Amino acid sequence: xxxxxxxxxxxxxxxxxxxxxxxxxxxxxxxxxxxxxxxxxxxxxxxxxxxxxxxxxxxxxxxxxxxxxxxxxxxxxxxxxxxxxxxxxxxxxxxxxxxxxxxxxxxxxxxxxxxxxxxxxxxxxxxxxxxxxxxxxxxxxxxxxxxxxxxxxxxxxxxxxxxxxxxxxxxxxxxxxxxxxxxxxxxxxxxxxxxxxxxxxxxxxxxxxxxxxxxxxxxxxxxxxxxxx
Numbered sequence: 264x265x266x267x268x269x270x271x272x273x274x275x276x277x278x279x280x281x282x283x284x285x286x287x288x289x290x291x292x293x294x295x296x297x298x299x300x301x302x303x304x305x306x307x308x309x310x311x312x313x314x315x316x317x318x319x320x321x322x323x324x325x326x327x328x329x330x331x332x333x334x335x336x337x338x339x340x341x342x343x344x345x346x347x348x349x350x351x352x353x354x355x356x357x358x359x360x361x362x363x364x365x366x367x368x369x370x371x372x373x374x375x376x377x378x379x380x381x382x383x384x385x386x387x388x389x390x391x392x393x394x395x396x397x398x399x400x401x402x403x404x405x406x407x408x409x410x411x412x413x414x415x416x417x418x419x420x421x422x423x424x425x426x427x428x429x430x431x432x433x434x435x436x437x438x439x440x441x442x443x444x445x446x447x448x449x450x451x452x453x454x455x456x457x458x459x460x461x462x463x464x465x466x467x468x469x470x471x472x473x474x475x476x477x478x479x480x481x482x483x484x485x486x487x488x489x490x491x492x
Contacts, residue, residue, distance in 0.1 A: 271302040271340060278334040279310065285326045285383060287471045288390040288426075294471070295478050296327070298349065306342035308335055311349050315477035321353040325370065326379055328361045387429050391444040393464035394423035398440070399457065407453045412436025 279300065280292045291297050291312070299311035312328060332346045347358045353371075360370025368375045397419040399406045411434065414420050427434040432447055441457075443450045450456035478484065 265304065268302055268304055271306060271308075271338070272300060274338045275302055275308050275310065275335055275341075276300050278338050279331060282327070282330045282334050284474075285323055285330075285386045287467055287474065288386070288393065289471060291327065291331065294475065295484065298482075302341070306340055308338070308341050308344050308346075310335060310344075310346040312347065313349055313478070313482065314351055315474045315481060317350060317352055319351065321351075321357065321371070322367065322375075322379055322382055324348055324351055324353065325357050325361070325367050326383060328357050332361050384430070387426055388444040389463050389467065390426045391423065391430065391432070391442075392460040393467050394419060394426055395441065396457070396460040396464040398423055399460070406440050406457070409440040410436060411438050411440055414440060 276292065276297075279297055280290045282291050283289055284291060284294055284296065287294065296312055296314065297310065298313045299309065301309045303309070310331060312331060314324060314327075328346065328348050332344065335341070335344055335346060346361070348354045351357070356370055360366070363370075367379050368377065398414055398417070401417065401419065402409075402414065411420070411424065424434040427442065427444070430444055430447075432442060432444060439449050441450055441453055442448070443456065
């Protein structure tokens with residue numbers, strides 16, 4: 264493998280690392296959802312994605328494949344893309360629709376009534392809640408009067424800021440740490456809000472563990488093989 268191809272493959276892998284499972288808010292590359300990532304000498308990228316079960320929800324799967332396509336399409340120097348989901352009951356429909364840039368409704372003509380913007384928005388709101396709990400748990404003090412600038416820098420804080428910006432919510436140093444992603448305002452009942460944020464975080468982490476275990480069992484992966492591409 265030439266240095267040029269190795270660099271292109273690394274760039275594609277890095278691009279896939281920016282794509283998160285919409286429900287779990289974790290990178291596809293960390294979850295082990297990227298089964299294959301290659302770039303030919305001619306610059307043609309081949310990516311194969313996989314999911315824990317054959318019957319994972321097609322709307323979740325479509326979001327994942329479409330986001331992966333968009334991320335890899337942004338890698339400079341590639342001459343072509345071949346990005347597909349394998350081993351899924353709707354993979355043919357999803358792969359064809361994403362490659363044609365048709366959108367969810369057109370891809371599932373007669374079966375889907377709406378695009379996935381609302382679903383994506385709901386997932387990002389959950390990610391904001393979970394991220395708020397992660398940041399607050401690390402503080403060791405009452406977070407109710409704090410701003411984002413009062414929180415020590417960390418990857419969790421960066422992640423929370425990014426998710427808030429995706430929703431169009433304030434995410435600068437002077438903005439409140441506690442912010443209801445549904446309303447964009449400081450929660451009236453901070454104790455209840457923090458309890459809900461904790462519940463959201465633990466639920467997402469539990470789902471992540473289940474998905475990882477099911478993927479490992481389905482493809483007979485070892486821990487070392489997960490997420491290696």
